[in-house]
Amino acid sequence: MRAAAPSVVVETGVCYGFSSTAILSALEDNRKGHLWSIDLPTLDPNGRINSDGVRDTSHVVAPVGVGAAIPEDLRERWTLVPGDSEVELPRLLAQLGEIDFFFHDAEHSYRAMMREFTLAWERLAPGGVLASDDITWTRAFQEFAGVRGLRPVYFPRALYLQRKLLRRNVLYRGWVRKPSPG
Template sequence: MVWFALRHPRQAWQFLRAPSALSHLLGGLAAPAEIKGWMREAGAVTQEINRRLHEASWKPGQSSGSTDSQDRGPVLYAVTRALRPTVVLETGVANGSSTYYFLSAMKANGKGTLHSIDLPPGTDTTSEYHKADMTAIAQGHGSGWLVPAELRAPWTLHLGDTRKVLPKVLESTPKLDLFFHDSEHTYEAMTFEFNSAWPCLQPGGVLGSDDVGWNRSFFDFVAANHLPTVRVGGFGWTRKPLPLKV
């Protein structure tokens, strides 16, 4: 952590203040101390993910491109614990780190279903992984292989391009509590996903995205809709306003 703070002081500060910033965004659904506790609770998931990745003949220097770092995944876990969502939709699965955090948090909540969208393995020819001659998914495995059998019951994996698959998934699950983007990080694809998911998000629902620094899509989206934001490392979070009480 000290090494990380020295190399990335701004991000380290964002992680440090994540519990209070997220608590504020969530309108007091959970106190900062609770969020901090859940981030700690997620440490067991991080350990298990890293153990499984290590066993999966991961190439040296290969990036899983995923949320399985000490702080990032636990933020997904804590947001899910605090929000207690009924329906979650994520785009971009790869090995399944984010999927694992969402499903673990839902199991602890005792409720929730997850829909995930990912390209079929081997067809992602445009991403940064492909360009760098790396695969985002460990060889010989399929999307979400990290997720253990005992967490899979509330999970549906939809394979295909998000531009085609997302509208269909939203047709069948028109009420979302949490949407998380981590698929194709182009301005066009991210804007498409945010604009598609937003009308389906329940009041008080949360929209998150990884890698918001790659282009301006997240910032343009929140500015156009006058929304509050929280940055935690590469993540950007916003929340759909609740109707005003009169």
């Protein structure tokens, strides 16, 4: 994030805001950039059924609220867009025009991931980065990169936390860079 030095960053899915905080910290270190985050929190402790028909509890937010972990001193670079990314992402992208960095961490269904990747890719500047959390939940990220001939970079996150506390298999994040023309 710091090396890419993006000015316009869009994120779907905030929950408590741990990833948002990492992004905002990089923007602050670079002394430039703004993060727009879209989130539709789940207050039901049982989660909700996603568009693939799977119960998803990954975005259950306690009453403290969306973005509660984001420090106050980073919030001047942050705009929260409350709502469903299916509705809000096309609107926001049309408003912003070209973006430099997109991070998906919202509904992890194949359909939702592929839709968001496709929408963001159309607005991503040459050399821009498209990144996603939890890419092992579906094949969407791998297929998206594959059909475009892109070489994704994968990296695990919070191995101890996932294996011991969440009792899940290792989850990965991944990113691809949009080639420059020519």
